[in-house]
Amino acid sequence: AQSVTQLGSHVSVSEGALVLLRCNYSSSVPPYLFWYVQYPNQGLQLLLKYTTGATLVKGINGFEAEFKKSETSFHLTKPSAHMSDAAEYFCAVRHSGYSTLTFGKGTMLLVSP
């Protein structure tokens, strides 16, 4: 069975600093990988996804993630944090042939001035 681990329930950065949110997955077959963001009182919004092809994926709001098969990782990064990036971020995996998503526990990103 697939699973997703997000290291750190909370990550704090200063405005302008690098954002790094970690995600590792367990899977016996190549997965599809996703990052979602949830702002307060809103639904989950897709930031980016990896299906096939280029392992470095660019998403909305300046975020990107790199699929590293050897490390079973799909970490989310952004070079310079903005106050508006403060939200909860969820990593998710979906296996080929299945439509359901398996989520991590989420990481709350806190951005200080």
Added chain:
Amino acid sequence: EPEVTQTPSHQVTQMGQEVILRCVPISNHLYFYWYRQILGQKVEFLVSFYNNEISEKSEIFDDQFSVERPDGSNFTLKIRSTKLEDSAMYFCASSEKALYNEQFFGPGTRLTVL
């Protein structure tokens, strides 16, 4: 921009009562999903629905749960006899196609069972 909507935003109920959570998926989407997140835990898949029948369901989705698309726009999740452990945020999602399309999520309904 089209979006998934859910009502109510917060539902409080007594243990043993039936609740119905409502969702309006994006109009041209064909696949519908319910997920839930117990406070402090992962978002968990409950059920997927296509062509008026359940296509996949998790172990959580037992006989206490049911889903329905009563008309052309609504998608509902019913819990027949709520338990304390059903307290969670319930998310509805929809997608145009099943396997390769993004799932669009609603804002969630927070269910509190007392």
